[in-house]
Amino acid sequence: MEQACSHAEGLRRLESMLLLRAFEAALLRQPKPGFQLLSRGEEAVAVGICTVLERSDPLLCSGRSIAMALARGVPSGGLLAELIGKDGGPNKGRAGRAHVSMPSIGLYGAHGVVAGNLSVAAGVALAQQQLHTGAVTCCVFGDGACGAGALHETLNIAALWQLPLLLVCDNNGYAVSTAVRQGIAVEQLTDLAAPFGVPAVAIDGTDVDDVVTAMHEAVTAIRAGSGPRFIEMRCTRMGPHSTATREERPSAELERFRDTDPIMRYEQRLRALGWLDDAKLAELQAAVATAITAAEQYAADAPWPDGDEALRDV
Amino acid sequence: MSRLFFREAIARAISEEMQRDPTIILMGQDIAEHGGSYAETRGLFERFGAARVRNTPVAEAVTVGLAAGAAAAGLRPLAFITYVDFLMIGLDPLVNYAAKLKFKSAAQLTAPMVVKATAGAKGQGPTHAQSLDSWLMNVPGITVLAPSTSGDAYGLLKTALRAPGPVVYIDHKRLFPLGGEVPDGETLVPVASAAIRREGRHLTIVAHSYMSLVTIEAAKLLAKEGIEAEVIDLRSVWPVDWDTLEASVRRTGHLLTVEEGQEVCGVGTEIAFVLQERLDGLRVARLGARRMPVSASPVLESYALPDAERVAASARRLLQRARQDDVAVTT
Amino acid sequence: MIRKLIIPVELGDVEVRLLDWLKSEGDAVAAGDALLEFETDKAIVVVTASGDGVLRRVLFGSGDWMKPGDVVALLSSTADEALPAEGEVGDVLQVTFDVT
Missing domain, CATH: 3.40.50.920 (Rossmann fold)
Known part of the structure; x- marks a missing residue:
């Protein structure tokens, strides 16, 4: 299942994924208030989703939001400032990773409570329906959220009211340390949508072209008025749950994850197509490095937020 | 002044505000054809239609979440929670999302939503009769209004439906059997006015x-x-x-x-x-x-x-x- | 004999609003006749006479607010009995209440 795309678009997808990974590597060099949730291994999900969504299509995501925000178009300097709690970010440093939003580009935001964004996304979708905007609301959540009642309630109401809502489960295999099989009783996560008559597919979330194809199909159908859809995107969380969590998975398993690295896979595909060689890759990496350096400079120069000003927005 | 039952004052406030503001929608259990648990939405479904007066399943979490999300995206939802005790099930989207939204988005998003709930003891027992106002007043970002007369139910609910952020409007079971004077013209009771x-x-x-x-x-x-x-x-x-x-x-x-x-x-x-x-x-x-x-x-x-x-x-x-x-x- | 029709005290701490008289002053009333309708916050209540008589004086009109225990009307056994002064009526007319 490959979405035919142009040479230029293929390189854009790769560069976008490279930026996500390099950005998170740069973030690790920054002081960390609290902890960060990284998306290494899940870049294809973020890039694929944002490739298909229009800017007018509201996007909500989980607290694993950094890749999603970058892919959506939050400037990397502003995002870096936001993540370390400085003014100059889209939310003046108040939101951080778990709550970053940028409504001007349709990013209604991350939500730090697992499964907490589901019913909110249904509400955003309801507003699109009621205001006849024609927009599709996309909500990305982790496999951990599939054990929460919020998903049941959201699927039910979305099906009842035929909301223009796309539910995307970013299944990276683990809720912190709990494997999907240990936490969720259903055989397939897509089975959760079946009782509500919500069409659901499971796809390889490490293949950015597959993600684009599945998104296209779902978004087109929802925009045509066919009600909600569910996509499970299977990928691997290549690192620990958070920057503050121990990695306890066996090293043999982590070794295997290398084969599912979406960036490595996509590089191979583009090379096979003859669209990428070492020189081109170095060029893309250099462009990414320049962007990251600029982002680091922006974040370093950004002021700290003002408490009195923040207080006025309560 | 006209003397109205408490529920009639509520219905009049909502009806006037829905007429004035087409982004107001109602969501809650039994509020459509049934006309509300206290008959306080009687006539609104017939007047404003199924798209604006929506019955929900018995699912307070998603009801409040829907309201919060819809508010963030341009509607002005009024969510009915039959007994305030059940608001506990919907506290996450109210407290973790709506109450913090303006702050955490740096005022780019707001959640102008109203949760209407009924509190108080009148024979319903441990989980249908509590008064939780102090829990809610503890949360930065939430306005908590509580009328004791028909006139204030009318004036406070109208204020709530024009407020910039989340409001929890709490009335009381023992107020519904009573009548009270309600101004004939539009009279709002502002927040922070004892x-x-x-x-x-x-x-x-x-x-x-x-x-x-x-x-x-x-x-x-x-x-x-x-x-x-x-x-x-x-x-x-x-x-x-x-x-x-x-x-x-x-x-x-x-x-x-x-x-x-x-x-x-x-x-x-x-x-x-x-x-x-x-x-x-x-x-x-x-x-x-x-x-x-x-x-x-x-x-x-x-x-x-x-x-x-x-x-x-x-x-x-x-x-x-x-x-x-x-x-x-x-x- | 003169009897008074009251709003039933069993309704408790409520207010009620008179909707309509189904009989007028001077009308003969037979057991089983509906006399008036009032509403509570929750229900419409139809008051039905349990005995015969004549509706002599109506003390509240449509739209008026009343409380349990309020005297709504006076009835007499025959049409020409003299009505007593205020407060001298002791007996309560037996009625049934049909709540919808």
């Missing part, structure tokens, strides 16, 4: 919701003994009308707070503390529910809750204690 229900010079009694009516009865008992109580109905639990309260206690020097919820970390505890900070020498007492769940047994229910006699007794004790202190100081 009402002096009865003037008095000996002590100030601050209450809200149904306890305002109980307190007025208590003041009548006290008046027979020559004690003149000033009764203030908060109407707006948060933000509080500190100026009206402070002016009153400066006149009376004594404050009794009365509420149907728990005394511990209660509405009255907060009010008494702040007013003591503002006024040296203010003597305070508080009265709330006894520290036990509300029971469906009428005997246990009334044992748990303040009534006019207990309010009057607390007022007497406060004044007596104050007199003893005065004697102790002068001797």
